[in-house]
């Protein structure tokens with residue numbers, strides 16, 4: 104599994120400088136963002152908006168409808184009563200804190216290589232922006248054993264166990280959410296043959312992205328993680344008790360996602376947008392920083408087997424129309440994203456209409 108997702112980046116090497124977060128009282132120009140660097144930089148939702156990201160209790164008898172509505176309108180929601188043990192959320196947060204608190208010379212022992220996927224570094228999207236982001240990250244794809252041994256020579260096994268347990272719970276939750284979300288559209292288990300004999304999506308793949316946003320001297324002029332959609336089916340995010348995640352609603356602007364103890368944020372990713380033939384939007388989101396407390400987030404980025412062809416579900420395509428998107432694999436989509444970033448969906452959609460015209 105790890106080799107296949109990593110293959111994508113072997114073919115798309117990018118040079119991203121490692122984080123060098125300055126310990127300063129004011130923000131250097133290289134970290135100062137304006138609307139020139141990101142068109143939506145200042146598009147905050149009006150403070151009198153009565154809308155907020157849906158908060159869904161997974162044990163609610165109407166969970167299917169609630170999840171379906173949230174995916175159709177926001178492309179995201181917050182989730183409680185999800186069944187992931189609170190102790191495990193504490194453990195993954197402790198692991199993340201312990202990793203980023205290591206001195207820089209230790210962290211770079213596990214630096215992500217230019218054409219690799221796992222390890223320590225800035226987010227891959229950094230290469231699309233001229234300004235630097237106020238964050239550092241660590242990506243886990245496949246076993247973290249090799250990297251963790253370099254970070255914690257005597258404690259790596261405990262940390263590997265936490266990652267494994269976290270992955271197990273997240274995979275199970277992702278599969279459950281996938282059926283709820285698609286079930287709300289009338290999709291049935293036999294519509295997705297790659298869900299496996301038990302319909303539990305065994306064989307799917309994932310990356311875990313750990314993010315750290317240190318205290319920042321001028322948060323209003325800086326950016327923790329720039330606006331992006333995830334290239335996934337679903338992303339499940341745990342944020343510590345410091346807010347910073349914002350989600351975008353077209354025509355409304357940015358909404359800050361409040362911290363709710365033990366809750367998880369679920370994002371629709373680009374592949375679920377494709378699978379639903381555009382019915383669920385993939386949510387544009389970003390992370391802001393603050394000058395009081397540092398922030399950690401832990402994202403589980405879930406996708407299909409990387410060589411499996413994904414195409415809009417025929418049940419969701421109007422029989423009189425063509426699908427909006429062509430079939431493609433996760434690997435192919437990640438390669439498109441590595442070149443075209445936030446334009447990727449419109450590029451493959453336009454490709455589809457040009458093929459239909461010719």
Ligand SMILES: C=C1C[C@]23C[C@@]1(O)CC[C@H]2[C@@]12CCC[C@@](C)(C(=O)O1)[C@H]2[C@@H]3C(=O)O
Nearest residue numbers: 220226227228242310312331333334335404
């Ligand atoms: C599976 C993946 C999604 C991701 C690229 C990756 O191969 C591993 C890291 C992921 C991540 C996490 C932070 C935000 C993001 C946009 C990035 O730069 O790296 C996502 C990528 C994605 O969803 O496209």
Ligand SMILES: O=C(O)CCC(=O)C(=O)O
Nearest residue numbers: 312314347348390400402
């Ligand atoms: O830190 C956050 O809240 C967002 C992280 C994120 O979007 C990601 O890792 O893909």
Ligand SMILES: [Fe+2]
Nearest residue numbers: 331332333388
């Ligand atoms: Fe994201």
